[in-house]
Every structure is written in C-alpha cells, then in structure tokens.
C-alpha cells in the first residue's frame with residue numbers, strides 16, 4: 338500500500354498508460370483524480386474504481402482548466418501529493434508540410450500542459466511538505482524519429498523541463514522525473530499502426546525486446562517514481578522501451594555473420 342493517504346492527479350488518465358497508473362495507485366491505497374478530454378472513458382474508470390476516485394473533463398492545454406483541476410482535487414481529497422502529467426498526442430509531418438496550428442497544438446498538449454500542471458499543483462505539493470511529479474516524455478524525446486518533428490521537439494522539452502523542475506524544487510522536498518516509453522500498445526500508437534498492414538511487425542522488429550510494451554509496464558515505472566521507493570531519485574529521464582534507445586540504429590549483423598561463418602565451414 339505505497340500510496341495509502343496519498344492523492345494523485347493523472348492527466349490522460351482515461352486510457353492507456355494513464356489509466357494503468359490510476360488503477361495501480363488506487364490499488365495501492367491512493368486517491369486518484371482522473372483528468373482527460375474523453376468524458377465517457379474517464380467517467381467509466383472513476384466509476385469502476387469507486388471510492389477514492391473521481392473524474393474531471395479537462396483539456397490540459399488550457400491553463401485555467403489546469404488551475405481548476407488542482408483546486409477541485411485539493412477540495413475533493415484534502416490535498417495533492419502526486420502529479421502525473423501524462424496526456425499527449427502524436428503527430429506525423431515533415432517541417433515544410435506541417436501546419437503551424439498542428440505544431441502549436443502538439444507543443445501545447447505535450448509540453449505547455451506540463452508547465453500548466455506543475456504551475457497549478459506545486460503550491461499544493463508545498464502545502465503538504467513535498468510531493469512527486471512524474472512526466473510522460475518518450476524515447477522520442479531522447480532521440481529523433483523520421484517525420485515526427487513537432488512530437489520530438491515537445492517531448493525533448495519535457496525531459497529538460499523535468500530536470501529544471503527537479504533542481505528548482507529539490508529543497509521543497511518535491512521530486513520530478515520523466516518516463517520515456519518506447520512503443521506501447523495503446524490507441525495513440527495502434528490506431529495508426531494497425532491501419533497499415535505489416536507495420537506493427539516491422540515496428541516490433543526494431544525493438545530489441547521484439548514487442549511493444551504494455552501500458553501497465555510503463556505505469557509500473559511511473560508509480561515507482563511517484564512513490565517513496567524513489568525518494569532519492571529526481572531529475573531522471575528513464576527509458577522504458579525494451580532496449581530501443583540502447584541501440585545505435587546500425588543494422589543487425591547477426592544473421593549475416595552466422596551465414597558468412599557457415600559458408601566458410
């Protein structure tokens with residue numbers, strides 16, 4: 338029961354990684370405020386969790402809505418101990434083709450919102466004598482993907498902003514860390530990938546582990562970072578990616594080397 342007596346906000350909490358985090362924190366004794374644009378799924382999750390859970394419809398790119406979310410959460414549960422900034426959107430498009438509004442929306446949801454959330458919640462964390470912030474960045478914030486310009490820029494911003502939060506608020510007893518998932522089996526990825534025949538297999542092939550992660554595998558690391566088990570961890574950006582970012586990107590020589598060796602025998 339690592340989260341007994343703790344109160345957590347999770348954005349993008351209606352689906353995927355955020356929903357898995359909400360379930361985990363709740364199962365370990367915490368109270369959870371699920372925030373998301375998706376009213377149907379958000380309400381359903383809060384109803385499923387029951388006591389110690391609530392849902393608020395929020396667009397994280399709206400700073401006033403994030404202020405209201407923080408105030409509502411503190412009023413509903415008596416304070417805030419954990420903020421998980423997790424809502425995000427993807428975006429394919431090379432620079433010359435990307436509409437300015439697309440760039441702005443991706444940066445607003447993936448990066449600006451993290452600032453809005455922290456700005457609204459840090460005073461509440463201080464009022465409790467400290468707390469934990471976890472931000473969902475991405476492997477795509479550590480390195481670049483072909484055609485994911487705005488997403489790469491926003492997620493890289495999340496990582497360095499997390500470091501800035503960590504050093505600025507360490508003496509407030511507030512820790513800030515980022516998780517950097519590789520491909521995860523959730524709608525943000527699979528809705529596009531599964532529409533293109535063969536793409537899932539091709540994509541899984543470039544992950545050393547040979548598969549997409551499950552949302553629960555990312556949520557487990559986020560929950561660790563949000564918990565007192567990580568009491569000395571702050572400013573970290575932890576890849577949770579099946580080895581994706583351990584790889585230089587050079588070709589896998591093993592089959593060719595084995596074939597060459599067998600021809601020489």
Ligand SMILES: NC(=O)c1ccc[n+]([C@@H]2O[C@H](COP(=O)([O-])OP(=O)(O)OC[C@H]3O[C@@H](n4cnc5c(N)ncnc54)[C@H](O)[C@@H]3O)[C@@H](O)[C@H]2O)c1
Pocket residue numbers: 348349350351352353354355372373374375395396397398423424425426427446473474475476477517518519520521522523524525526552
């Ligand atoms: N799935 C992956 O492969 C992957 C990889 C790396 C990072 N991520 C990141 O993980 C985070 C969670 O995504 P997921 O994989 O669970 O996908 P998901 O699609 O299952 O969940 C994303 C949730 O965010 C919500 N959301 C989107 N825009 C919002 C907004 N403006 N305000 C409030 N809620 C909003 C959606 O309604 C949805 O419920 C995102 O930040 C994403 O960029 C995902």
